[in-house]
Amino acid sequence: MIVDLRSDTLTKPTPEMLKAMFAADAGDDVFGENKTVCELEEKTAAMFGMEAALFLPSGTMANQTAIKAHTQPLDEVICDKLSHIYNYETGAWAMLSGVSLRLANGTNGILQASDITANILPDFDWNPNTKLVCVENTVNKGGGAVYPIETLKEISAACKQNNLLLHCDGARIFNALTTTQSNANVLHGIFDSISVCISKGLGAPVGSLLAGKKDFIKKCRKIRKALGGGMRQSGYLAAACIYALDNHIERLQQDHLNAQKLGTALQNCSLVKSVLPTQTNIVIFEVDNSQTFAQLLLQNNIRVQPFSPTQVRMVTHLDISENEIKRVCSVLEKL
Ligand SMILES: *Cc1c(COP(=O)(O)O)cnc(C)c1O
Numbered sequence: 001m002i003v004d005l006r007s008d009t010l011t012k013p014t015p016e017m018l019k020a021m022f023a024a025d026a027g028d029d030v031f032g033e034n035k036t037v038c039e040l041e042e043k044t045a046a047m048f049g050m051e052a053a054l055f056l057p058s059g060t061m062a063n064q065t066a067i068k069a070h071t072q073p074l075d076e077v078i079c080d081k082l083s084h085i086y087n088y089e090t091g092a093w094a095m096l097s098g099v100s101l102r103l104a105n106g107t108n109g110i111l112q113a114s115d116i117t118a119n120i121l122p123d124f125d126w127n128p129n130t131k132l133v134c135v136e137n138t139v140n141k142g143g144g145a146v147y148p149i150e151t152l153k154e155i156s157a158a159c160k161q162n163n164l165l166l167h168c169d170g171a172r173i174f175n176a177l178t179t180t181q182s183n184a185n186v187l188h189g190i191f192d193s194i195s196v197c198i199s200k201g202l203g204a205p206v207g208s209l210l211a212g213k214k215d216f217i218k219k220c221r222k223i224r225k226a227l228g229g230g231m232r233q234s235g236y237l238a239a240a241c242i243y244a245l246d247n248h249i250e251r252l253q254q255d256h257l258n259a260q261k262l263g264t265a266l267q268n269c270s271l272v273k274s275v276l277p278t279q280t281n282i283v284i285f286e287v288d289n290s291q292t293f294a295q296l297l298l299q300n301n302i303r304v305q306p307f308s309p310t311q312v313r314m315v316t317h318l319d320i321s322e323n324e325i326k327r328v329c330s331v332l333e334k335l
Helices: 015-022 035-047 059-070 092-097 113-117 149-161 173-179 214-226 235-247 252-267 290-298 322-334
Strands: 052-056 075-080 100-104 129-136 165-170 193-197 208-212 282-286 311-315
Touching: 015 235, 035 052, 035 208, 035 235, 052 059, 052 214, 052 235, 059 092, 059 129, 059 165, 059 193, 059 208, 059 214, 113 149, 129 149, 149 165, 165 173, 173 193, 173 252, 208 214, 252 282, 252 311, 252 322, 290 311
Parallel strands: 075 100, 075 129, 129 165, 165 193
Antiparallel strands: 052 208, 193 208, 282 311
């Protein structure tokens, strides 16, 4: 059996989740008539202290819809150089929103309020208008780094002071909340919008949500439709997401413990040069050649993701058991 540590998107629906999916409403969500989708949207909005939420097919569509709704052409968006929005969303901000990005230089993708203020452009004819800030929590490319709540509050205050909107790419926000040992309540009032992936470590097959003010979400519904993201009888997918929110948040702790074990084993592995701090379910480490390292592990029935020519990523999730982690650790010891 192969232990596949490439991504937390690889989880399979559990039998209980599939059962919940079969019981979903079959109404048409483009007409706003799917009860299960409405329930998921209301549940998510309430969790994050937002007026409304929207169910979308992917985290990329959620982030890009938020950027489109918050900006207009000639605007500029500040985000970290490691951000998913910059690195892994096909440059869609340029295609869809006609905005520019200004890359800040955080620590493992974590920004400070001073990184925001330092990147605001003065209002000259030749400058784009600084309009939106996007933070990512946890930071995928930063080894799953987590924002301290205090830092988010400081960034939020800096944004308000400078008339900037603040979006959170919260693809793994529940991993972040697990590490800070807090409830989503602590985030209320901090962001103008937040995107959340249920198809990562929470284990749903498909689906992300975007939450924000009522007017903002109304605009996003239209953008989602324009992008082809109106999913009709999407209650079957929404039911899986509701099940995941009800049953798979508390167990994230186990994924984090497993990731820490991997982190420690990697630190003791002779082929590994360094490991980023392991705060959540992502472990990123440095080797001479990531392709060669991945091949070597594959010969031992372990699949990992080469993340750059010299970086490798491992991700834990609900389909990776403690025993599988033990096996990976013992292989790493022998390398
Ligand atoms: C996975 C991910 C997304 C969205 O990805 P999709 O594959 O489009 O659902 C967005 N941000 C971060 C940080 C992610 O890890």
